[in-house]
Amino acid sequence: MPISAETSNDGKSVTIAISGQFDFNVVQEFRNTYMNIDTGQSHVVLDMREAEYMDSSALGMLLNMKKHLGVGDNSIRIVNCRPQVKKILDISRFDKKFQID
Amino acid sequence: MRVLLVDDMAVNRKLLRWMLQEDEHETIEASNGEEAVALFESEQPDLVLLDVIMPVMDGYETARVIKQKAGERYVPIIFLTAISDDDALAKCLASGGDDFLTKPFNELILQAKIKAHSRIQELSDQLNEKNKTLMYYQEQTQREHEIVEHVFNNALSESFLDSGNLDYYMSPMSAFNGDVMLSAASPSGGLYVMLGDFTGHGLSAAIGALPVSRVFFAMTKVGASIGDIAAEMNKNLLNLLPDYMFCAATITEINETGEELVMWCGGLPDAVITKPSGDVDRFVTSMHMPLGALDEYEFERDVYTLKMSQGSRLFLHSDGMIESTNKHGEMFGEERFHALFQEKSVLASSNKVKSIIEHFNEYVGSGDEQDDDISLVALECKPVKGVLIDDKKDGDILTNSPSWKVRFEISPEQMRAGDPPSDILNMLGSSAGLASHKDYLHTIITELYLNALEHGVLNLPSSLKSEEDGFLAFQAEKESRLECLADGKIVAVLSLVNLEDRPGVKIWIQDSGQGFEYQSIEAANDDDCFGRGLMLIRSLCDDRLSFKDGGRVVEAIYSL
Numbered sequence: 001m002p003i004s005a006e007t008s009n010d011g012k013s014v015t016i017a018i019s020g021q022f023d024f025n026v027v028q029e030f031r032n033t034y035m036n037i038d039t040g041q042s043h044v045v046l047d048m049r050e051a052e053y054m055d056s057s058a059l060g061m062l063l064n065m066k067k068h069l070g071v072g073d074n075s076i077r078i079v080n081c082r083p084q085v086k087k088i089l090d091i092s093r094f095d096k097k098f099q100i101d
Numbered sequence: 102m103r104v105l106l107v108d109d110m111a112v113n114r115k116l117l118r119w120m121l122q123e124d125e126h127e128t129i130e131a132s133n134g135e136e137a138v139a140l141f142e143s144e145q146p147d148l149v150l151l152d153v154i155m156p157v158m159d160g161y162e163t164a165r166v167i168k169q170k171a172g173e174r175y176v177p178i179i180f181l182t183a184i185s186d187d188d189a190l191a192k193c194l195a196s197g198g199d200d201f202l203t204k205p206f207n208e209l210i211l212q213a214k215i216k217a218h219s220r221i222q223e224l225s226d227q228l229n230e231k232n233k234t235l236m237y238y239q240e241q242t243q244r245e246h247e248i249v250e251h252v253f254n255n256a257l258s259e260s261f262l263d264s265g266n267l268d269y270y271m272s273p274m275s276a277f278n279g280d281v282m283l284s285a286a287s288p289s290g291g292l293y294v295m296l297g298d299f300t301g302h303g304l305s306a307a308i309g310a311l312p313v314s315r316v317f318f319a320m321t322k323v324g325a326s327i328g329d330i331a332a333e334m335n336k337n338l339l340n341l342l343p344d345y346m347f348c349a350a351t352i353t354e355i356n357e358t359g360e361e362l363v364m365w366c367g368g369l370p371d372a373v374i375t376k377p378s379g380d381v382d383r384f385v386t387s388m389h390m391p392l393g394a395l396d397e398y399e400f401e402r403d404v405y406t407l408k409m410s411q412g413s414r415l416f417l418h419s420d421g422m423i424e425s426t427n428k429h430g431e432m433f434g435e436e437r438f439h440a441l442f443q444e445k446s447v448l449a450s451s452n453k454v455k456s457i458i459e460h461f462n463e464y465v466g467s468g469d470e471q472d473d474d475i476s477l478v479a480l481e482c483k484p485v486k487g488v489l490i491d492d493k494k495d496g497d498i499l500t501n502s503p504s505w506k507v508r509f510e511i512s513p514e515q516m517r518a519g520d521p522p523s524d525i526l527n528m529l530g531s532s533a534g535l536a537s538h539k540d541y542l543h544t545i546i547t548e549l550y551l552n553a554l555e556h557g558v559l560n561l562p563s564s565l566k567s568e569e570d571g572f573l574a575f576q577a578e579k580e581s582r583l584e585c586l587a588d589g590k591i592v593a594v595l596s597l598v599n600l601e602d603r604p605g606v607k608i609w610i611q612d613s614g615q616g617f618e619y620q621s622i623e624a625a626n627d628d629d630c631f632g633r634g635l636m637l638i639r640s641l642c643d644d645r646l647s648f649k650d651g652g653r654v655v656e657a658i659y660s661l
Contacts, residue, residue: 082288
């Protein structure tokens with residue numbers, strides 16, 4: 001599965017791991033992983049370690065997720081980005097909305 | 102036996118010849134030393150009976166020359182002498198004689214002496230033969246070691262060892278190290294480090310380093326997770342190594358900012374984490390069995406994830422260090438090792454590894470041979486300085502390469518089934534100079550293609566995307582329109598062009614749609630969920646983006 005979610009043992013964080021191409025084709029699957037997260041309980045981490053590529057629709061999907069979860073800026077972490085993915089996030093100034101490590 | 106008789110008196114030679122022939126020995130005769138030396142060389146006798154006093158060359162001189170010519174082979178020389186004073190006899194032995202026989206000759210004694218010396222000769226011949234064989238094997242082994250050493254050096258040379266985060270000391274017990282340290286930059290900007298200790302030492306232990314390093318470099322290159330790397334190594338070693346051999350290892354990754362460590366620990370002694378002050382913070386105990394011990398289905402890939410503060414350090418070491426003994430046979434031990442971190446000189450030193458090793462060497466003393474491979478690795482938690490890819494080189498290649506222009510025509514069938522941007526990239530990505538730009542070209546081509554498809558050919562309004570669940574609606578609409586698309590096409594032309602001072606790739610895309618207001622698909626503010634594609638392209642192409650023919654044609658130029 002290109003997208004999977006895992007809750008940490010203490011329940012305090014949910015890590016969504018994305019692999020392969022992060023684009024429109026996974027919109028439904030991506031949405032399903034965050035629909036039921038209780039943001040009062042846990043914070044969200046996006047692990048991009050295995051994401052080879054993301055396009056502009058994935059950027060939209062990230063913003064959609066943030067809207068849906070109703071959390072403030074910088075409360076969702078995006079980690080382990082490869083340079084090409086990082087560059088897309090940088091160009092789009094996503095560091096204003098997400099905490100990018 | 103072939104016996105050389107040397108005596109100037111014919112009667113003595115005759116007498117000896119009879120005695121020897123009775124025992125079925127073959128004889129050759131010389132009447133002085135010079136003749137004897139010539140015959141010794143041409144006939145290669147097994148034993149020499151030598152008179153002392155002779156004309157031309159006396160017995161002493163003859164013995165010296167013959168012994169020299171015999172070289173490594175033991176050819177006994179028995180002096181024939183009438184004299185019996187001690188000095189003369191000592192002189193016989195000193196000049197190279199092995200024994201003497203006093204005149205008049207006694208047949209029984211002669212036979213006994215010949216027998217005794219032939220036994221010694223036999224043993225000596227056997228020994229020489231064995232030495233030769235040993236020498237041959239030694240040379241062969243040495244040559245093989247040289248070849249293997251070469252292979253090892255090449256296999257491990259990929260390691261990214263001069264990272265500013267990494268400090269290490271490795272001292273193999275023999276030419277080959279059973280401890281292996283590997284490191285590599287990760288695609289996400291962090292650093293992978295592994296320390297492994299194979300069962301045993303020397304070549305048999307080092308052999309495992311080959312498959313381990315192959316897996317390490319292949320998987321770190323694609324940014325695999327620590328757990329996956331460990332599992333793959335385990336699988337490889339399990340298949341390759343005999344049951345009693347495995348590899349205690351810690352595999353770790355520090356992220357780009359140096360704030361997070363992920364560790365898989367299998368069988369190495371406790372890792373030590375120090376605070377920025379240098380004081381010991383805590384120990385990380387291994388939670389797994391060594392690599393190559395468990396079957397694939399039993400293998401556990403869970404890892405520790407540790408938050409690190411800047412300036413803290415992780416120390417990994419193999420058991421060789423703590424099990425080393427001093428001259429009283431007392432082990433260095435874990436306690437002494439841990440105590441070293443609190444030593445004033447270690448706390449004060451900026452090169453912790455060097456300072457710790459100095460203390461360690463002081464304890465075990467010098468001169469003694471090491472009992473095991475000794476390794477100590479320190480990883481400092483601070484931002485990782487990565488390897489910069491020099492993309493200027495690509496530009497140089499392209500300046501000298503022939504120009505090209507490629508045209509792609511994409512039909513509805515292909516729009517439905519395939520991934521045209523990836524196909525285009527796969528074709529062009531292999532051409533010289535484009536490889537390192539593949540990712541950005543992929544982004545640009547994909548964004549332009551999707552605009553041409555969605556807003557051109559399929560005429561979808563991007564306003565659909567402005568609602569939170571609009572993405573799903575947009576996708577559903579896209580799929581249904583695409584499904585019943587009968588005609589329409591997208592043409593993409595890519596060509597190599599010259600920008601002011603560098604080569605560039607021009608991407609020209611035309612669609613068969615009605616045209617569209619491209620301003621309407623550009624995001625107005627930070628929170629808009631759509632229209633970020635054009636912004637990406639503008640940024641990647643330094644604003645060399647233009648629309649023509651009412652939005653039906655778009656052109657972007659990417660600088661290489």
